[in-house]
Amino acid sequence: MRWGRVGGAGSAAALRKGPRVGLRSLAAKLRRTRRRGLQERFSFIVTLHLHIGLCPVTTRSRRKIKHFKMKKTDLCLSSEGAEVILATSSDEKHPPENMIDGNPDTFWTTTGMFPQEFIICFHKHVRIERLVIQSYFVRTLRIEKSTSKEPVDFEPWIERDLVHTEGQLQNEEIMARDGHATYLRFIIISAFDHFASVHSVSAEGTAVSNLS
Template sequence: MIDSSLSSLGAEVVLATSSDNNHPPENIIDGNTNTFWMSTGMFPQEFIIRFAQSTPVSAVTVDSYNVKHLHIEKNTSQNVSQFEFVTEQECKHTEGHLQSNTILLNGSDATHLRFVITSGYDHFVSVHRVSVQNAHT
């Protein structure tokens, strides 16, 4: 299994609805749970990850804090429009430590994944790492 979301493999965060210089969206894909992207309050919040090439996605793991409901969409084109629904997840509240949610997907190809946080357990949420597993070796 390859983690295609890592910036070292060419993945990029091409859109985020909020940004803080101390906690930029790029922290989501640096592979380090000690760094993170933080929302600036209000919902929904979203970010889009673009892969270096079309990628068969079998599972996504999201390490976050205070995320209550997460909606995931994908597309297979080079631009960031016309996404299709993939799945949604209700995340368990984990006071004082990171949430780690692995979401199994169907292995279909994607060039972009859009993550929409529709609600949180607080006004602010953070995403520490997104890990995308695919079947290519």
């Protein structure tokens, strides 16, 4: 990390005006640097687990998702028109779009502090029968849904406490009731670590009608 030059008339004037402000600014920089370092380490560990085979559930999940995609449409795929329109965290290496790209080796990661959330827009009215969420370190997950044309009027739908799976992905399968929606909001209320990741969100179901 580069530090600016200390000294000079400007620095002396700043110290005379308020040394405490300078110390608070320095402390804030150190906290931001530490958060970035922890997040990068978390992303590296998750990626390493995927590539050296410490996530055996990934292979099984790929087969499972391919199986039901042949029978039903995965409404959450970006190729089906779904879009992540909001996410409270965004890392350029692990953006929110990774959750719906159909690639199990990519993921979205939070940037610390909870709750964290993201909203998926289907751009149509859909009926969801089953959800499959692959994640890492997520403790409590709440899902809300809306049938409005805009991302408003969300109502509670599903809430789950996930099991901590050391060294492998969490694979949460949910059979949905009253699954009519135009938007889904996923809220990660708490996690087992400072950071959490979501690798894929799949929604088995059918498109009902276009938004009009």
